[in-house]
Amino acid sequence: MTNPTSNLPISGVFCASATPILEDGTPDHSAFAAHCHALLQDGCDGIALLGTTGEAxxxxxxxxxxxxxxxxxxxIDPQRLLPGTSQTNVADTVTLMRHAVEAGVKATVVLPPFYYKGVSDEGLxxxxAEAIEGVGRDDLRVVLYHIPPIAQVGLSLELVGRLLExxxxxxxxxxxxxxxLDSMQxxxxxxxxxxxxxxxxxxMLPLLRSGGAGCITSSSNLIGKHLRVVFDHWHDPAEAARVDKAQERINAWRDLSNAYVQLPTIKAMLARRRNHPGWTRVRPPLVELGQAELxxxxxxxxxxEAQDNV
Structure with a gap:
């Protein structure tokens, strides 16, 4: 049975990957590469690095x-990568977008400029437009990033329609x-x-049922295998029980990831999953979990994990 998302430009389970950090505060390239390989093995279609969860x-x-x-x-195949390429100014955004396209990535994920609040659709x-035209390449692919709880600058239907045109x-x-969910729908x-x-x-599941394409999520750092089940079988009535069980596991893991501030919690969970204590580090202004919380x-x-194996 063909997945209804197959004709969409981008579809699947993409991990909003966290970024491991060395003691000097710089990204740990070796640990990150190992993490990305593990994510693909766990069932993720690709990796959305350097987003909110990635502390970009x-x-x-x-x-x-x-x-x-x-x-x-x-x-890692660049066609499995969706890097975040946003800055609060056009020039730096163009620099990041062009670099990503030249590296051969599948698409770039682009926040709106988030410093000024209450800006108009015209300004956005x-x-x-200046960023896309500044890159000036037909092989550029852009995924817009709508995250008003954090950016405090949202993307309207009218703006998206104008950009598509x-x-x-x-x-x-x-x-x-x-x-x-109603926004996504x-x-x-x-x-x-x-x-x-x-x-x-x-x-992801209710959005797929409403014509969505999949997900880019933080908990997929840990639960790619469950998201894979839902994405592959959501449209098959014969697999309904299997999908429901996977969705229950997804919700349980998501609840734990939100037990404290989400990003330090995700990284604390990765420290255990990857058996690498350095994963707990975050960059200011974020603060890692304390030992009792860990x-x-x-x-x-x-x-x-015990329940996953039942």
Whole structure:
């Protein structure tokens, strides 16, 4: 049975990957490459590196470029990568986007400029238009990034429609991290041949049923195998029980990842999963979990892993 998402420009389970950090505060290229290989083995279709979960805005442009270059050098197919390429100004955004396209990535994920609040759709259109035109390549593919809870600058249906009209074949999708299913469904129903990707794991299944394309999520750092089951079988009535069970596991793991501040918690969970204590490090202004919190998270992880094996 053919998956209904197969004709969309981008579809599947993409991990909003966390970034391991060395003691000097720079990205740990070796640990990151190993993590990316493990994510693909776990069932992820690709990796959306250097997004919110990847602490992109806590790294320099050079550090971001180097992380992308090194993970490709470590054997990850660039066509499985969706790097975040946003800055609050057009010039630096163009630099990151062009570098990613030249590296051969599948698409770039582009936040709106988020420093100024209350800006107009016209201003946001000009930002995206200048960035796309500044790259000036027909092989550029852009996934818009709608995350108003963090950026405090959202993307309207009208703006997305205007960008699709102005840049057909270049603007190909949107990651919706609004936390609102009706927002995701509105994007999916409003635009044909447009990939709408859920930014939170529990929303992938209902979004797929509404014409969505999959997900880019933080918990997929840990539960790619469960998301794989849902994505591959959601449309097959004969697999309904299997899908429901996988969705239950997804929700349980997501709940644990939100037990404390999400990003340090995800990294604490990865420290246990990868048997690498350095994964707990985060960049300022984030702060890692304390030992009592680590102990509690790791204990609950053990319980979830036991339940996964039942």
């Amino acid at each position: 805005n806590s790294f320099s442009i050079a550090q971001r470029q180097a992380l992308l270059e090194q993970v490709i050098a470590a054997g 259109f000009r930002f995206y 102005a840049f057909p074949g270049i603007v190909v999708g949107i990651k919706d991290s609004s936390g609102k 509105a994007f999916a129903s409003s635009f044909a041949n447009f990939s709408v990707l859920a930014g939170a794991d529990p929303f 102990d509690k998270v790791w204990s609950q992880m053990a319980e979830l």
